[in-house]
Amino acid sequence: MSCLDDFAQYPPEWCPGCGNFDLLDCLKQALCDLGLQPHEIINVIGIGQASKLGFSLKCNMxxxxxxxxxxxxxxxxxxxxxxxxxxxxxxxxxYAEGGNHFIHNLRRNLDVAILASDNRVYGLTKGQASPTSASDFKTKVHIEGVGALPLNPAALALVSGATFVARTFTGAKAEATELIKKALLHRGAAVIDIMSPCVSFNKVNTFAWFRQRAKPIGPDHDVTDLHAALKLAFHDDEHIPTGVLYQTRRPVFGDHLTVMQGESIVQRTLRFTPDRVRPLFKDFY
Amino acid sequence: MADLNIIIAGAAGQGVQSAGEILGKTLLRLGFYVYATQDYQSRVRGGHNFMRIRFGDRPLIAQVRHSNYLLALNEESLRLHLPDLDPQGLALCMTDDQGAVDDPRIRALADEVGPRSARGEKFVGVKLLSLLFTALGFGPATLSGAVQAEMGKRLKPELLQANLEAIAAVAAVVAKGDVHPLPFGPDPSEPRMLVSGNDAISLGMVAGGVGVYASYPMTPASSIMESLAAFGPRVGVAVEQTEDEIAALNLAIGAAYAGARAAAGSSGAGMCLMSEAMGLAGITETPVVIIDGQRPGPAVGMATRTEQSDLLFLVHASQGEFPRAILAPADHADGFYLAAEAFNLAERWHIPVFLMDDQAYADALRSVPEFDVSRVKIDRGPLAPEPETPQVLRRYEVTESGVSPRAYPALSKWIVCCDSHEHDEYGRLTDNLQNRDRQNHKRMKKLDGIAAEFPGPEIVGDPDGTLLLCWGSTVGPVLEALEQLRGRGHRLGVAIFRHLFPVNAPKVQAALSPAKRLITIEMNYRGQLGQLLRMEAGIATHGHIGKTDGRGFTVEDVVARVEPLLGGAS
Structure with missing residues (x-):
């Protein structure tokens, strides 16, 4: 059995042509390239069509x-x-339901690879606007257009404190795979803004639309320069830079906590006995 | 059997709490039994705060309104608390704070007493304490020793010296006629700790193996987060103050999935935000403990006050149906043992377990013998035997008890998939109708198993007269009132509920059936315990004594509300 088969779980149920198929392929390839095993990693998913990827990837979920x-x-x-x-x-x-958690966990520099598939529309609930929909995007709800500005995921990630920020397009599978590997190897909060077409509900930001606009970042970009990264984050819609925008190192969540050094809490819990409370009693006499 | 009650009152920021703590600790170390409650406002300066510190020669379980000494840090405190002062009592204050209040029980101290280095507001607390200790017949060394022990490390040497000189100087000016040595002595038969309700819970959580705790600051639950954070490096508890309560419970669920014993805590408004994740714990069958430090609602309610009005909310909170358990400590020892038990319940049944207290309990300090750690056992519930090769665990295998063995992901070869949707035995999303019923029934039948191992209420006093049904912070004052009322010939009993949900209907019915009349007494309007018993066990109560002013019951409150219902002594 090949490594890719090891990660195969249930067949996906997306619409034919959905960008999430490509994302699933890239993720499996990245995991295999890094030599990771399904029982060693945990994939935490939310709710939405992109999240359903979790059921097609065999690993702790x-x-x-x-x-x-x-x-x-x-x-x-x-x-x-x-x-x-x-x-x-x-x-x-x-970015909508979880916006608060997104911001604060990037502040924490939580050590996680965040794969944020962005199709600029709600697929699961059939065609409503998303926080990244263009302001003139019309839906069954926003019959006169969204009005609000689209949220800029890469810029939000940068100002919130992510220590790895990249952008890619599911049509550029080689690039996406490499970026996922980098995100998985990065120690800290890694965000990949993954542009992914929705073939059923977004007739504006189509595969061709993204393909025309996605342009790899040139070799001159200094990925450690936050201001340069922010400039790249604020693209115009005709020219969307892809690749690593920013990468830096700072302590990850837990590095500053004595209790999180050494043996993990889970390992210690296996040995916890009620007696561990005894030394605390003397504080109360 | 005797006790005295001291009130220390003043504005926020005047040092009511630090004076109260010194007093409480000193009395504890002298070998007295202590029970102290805090009444405070949601402000850092000003307003009116007070502590009631009761001490005696036997275990004390409640606060009383009647007081023997009043330490008034401002004029308002004299006005507010003189009505509850015993006719033979003393009200101690500084001359400047007496204002226009005139009462023969007032003893006002001039600021000039003591060294020049000990003048002004900062020394009021210690000077009044010196008056009090002298009046109680303790030598000045008692207080000096306590101040050195409690504050010696925090104060600059010259400031400490000023405090000590002030104590001695003030002690010397107390009139001989005001010195009334105690009519009772200490009971040094065993060493005792002074713990708040939330201390007891925090310590119990540590004994029970908590490894991860998450919360967002909210009175009266914050002190648990602060205690666990302080204990954390010593005993291995990771604590995070999350961006909101939604994150707190989701965090605890993540930690529990990974294999830690995890809990989240807040007050009622936080429970509202956690509601969605309670259902997540329910359907993913993730063992997690949730602590609700109740205060009056709805919405922001009264931030620093008490109520017991979240019970039915937590019985039902979150959409859909899933098994859960609700525990409530009736005293400080319960807080310790039930907090530890909560983790066992959660991990044996793979459910969210609620531990409910309220501000009156959370902040109440009580002297207790050291908790018996040998009574605590850690039972981590059923685990799947390790497979030979990596494979997906039947995490939701249908079993007789409803509990499916679990595994800790990334610590074993099991691949563990948990799903917030309805799912099959392997954790795969499905809305298949037969599967839905199998999985839902598997989860829900846990309630029968849990209820079967829960005890009924503890009955104290007469089981066959009028029975007062209570839980949580109400239990202490009700038990003390019971003594008084039975002493006056009333046939009266108390039913104490600690395991509130699921209700073991047969045991509750058996315990309550001898009673002629059932009256609930709770800090709420509608009698939620009574509503619960009617709903779950078909038990009809005959009346409800409610209290919703946000202040915990005193013994006098209970007597005044119960006695009229009893008629003449039987």
Whole structure:
């Protein structure tokens, strides 16, 4: 059996042509290239079409609530900091329902690879606007257009404190695979803004639309330069830079906590006995 | 059997709490039993705060309104608390704070007493304490020793010296007629700790193996987060203050999935935000403990006050149906043992377990013998035997008890898939109709198993007269009132509920059936325990004594509300 087969789980149920098929292929390839095993990693997913990727990837999986994947990751990492965790979901999950968690877990520099598939529309609930929909995007609800500005995922990730920020397009599978590998190897909060077409509900931002506009970042870009990265984040819609925008190192969540050094809480829990409370009693006499 | 009650009152920021803590610790170390409650407002300066510190020669379980000494840090405190002061009592204050209040029980101290280095507001607390200790017949060394022990490390040497000189100088000016040595002595038969309700819970959580705790600051639950954070490096508890309560419970669920014993805590408003994740714990069958420090609602309610009005909310919180358990400590020892038990319940049944307290309990300090750690056992529930090769665990295998063995992901070869949707035995999303019923029934039947191992209420006093049904912070004052009322010839009993949900209907019915009349007494309007018993066990109560002013019951409150219902002594 090939490595890719090891990660195969249930067949996906997306519409033919959905960008998430490509994302699933890239993720499996990245995991295989890095020599990871299904029982060694945890994929935490939210709710939405992108999240359903979780059921087609054989590995430890926690399917949480809409928007709440990252707090679950935080809990997992507090209990077991060594485990490699991926958070997979879409624009509605990470930026609408989960916006608060997205910001604060990037501030924490939570050690997780965030794969944020962005099709600029709600697929699961059939065609409503997402936080990344263009302001003139019309839906069954926004019959006169969304009005609000689209959220800029890469810029939000940068100002929130992510230490790895990249952008890619599911049509550029080689690039996407390499970026996922880099995100998985990065120690800290890694965000990949993955542009992914929705063939059923977004007739504007189509595969061809993204393909025309996605342009790899040139070799002159200094990935450690936050201001240069922000410039690349604020693209115009005719020319969307893809690749690594930013990568830096700073302590990850838990590095500053004595209790999270050494043996993990999960390992210690296996040996906890009620006697551990005894030394605390003297504080109360 | 005797006790005295001291009130320390003043504005926020005047040092009511630090004076109260010194007093409480000193009395504890002298070998007295102590029970102290805090009444405070949601403000850092000003307003009116007070502590009631009761001490005696026997275990004390409740606060009383009647007081023997009043330490008034401002004029308002004299006005507010003189009505509850015993006719033979003393009200101690500084001359400047007496204002226009005139009462023969007032003893006002001039600021000039003591060294020049000990003048002004900062020394009021210690000077009034010196008056009090002298009046109680303790030598000045008692207080000096306590101040050195409690504050010696925090104060600059010259400031400490000023405090010690002030104590001695003030002690010397107390009139001989005001010195009334205690009519009772200490009971040094065993060493005792002074713990708040939330301390007891925090310690119990540590004994029970908590490894991860998440919360967002909210009175009266914050002190658990602060205690666990302080204990954390010593015993291995990772604590995170999350961006909101939604994150707190999702975090705890993630940590529990990974194999830690995890909990999240807040007050009622936080429970509202956690509701969605309670259902997540329910359907993913993730063992997690949730602590609700109740205060009056709805919405922001009264931030620093108490109520017991979240019970039916937590019985039902979150959409859909899933098994859960609700525990409530009736005293400080319960807080310790039930907090530890909560983790066992959660991990044996793979459910969310609620531990409910309320502000009156959370902040109440009580002297207790050291908790018996040998009574705590850690039972981590059923685990799947390790497979030879990596494979997906039947995490939701249908079993007789409803509990399916679990595994800790990334620590074993099992691939563990948990799903917030309805799912099959392997954790795969499906809306297949037969599967839905199998999985839903598997989860829901846990309630029968849990209820079967829960005890009924503890009955104290007469089981066959009027029975007062209570839980949580109400239990202490009700038990003390019971003594008084039975002493006056009333046929009266108390039913104490600790395991609130699921209800073991046969055991509850058996315990309550001898009673002629059932009256609930709770800090809420509608009698939620009574509503619960009617709903779950078909038990009809005959009346409800409610209290919703946000202040915990005193013994006098209970007597005044219960006695009229009892008629003449039987």
């Amino acid at each position: 926690f399917d949480g609530l809409h928007g709440r994947a990252l707090p679950v990751v935080l809990g997992i990492k507090m209990a077991n900091p060594a485990v490699k965790v991926i958070a997979t979901s879409g624009d509605g999950c990470f």
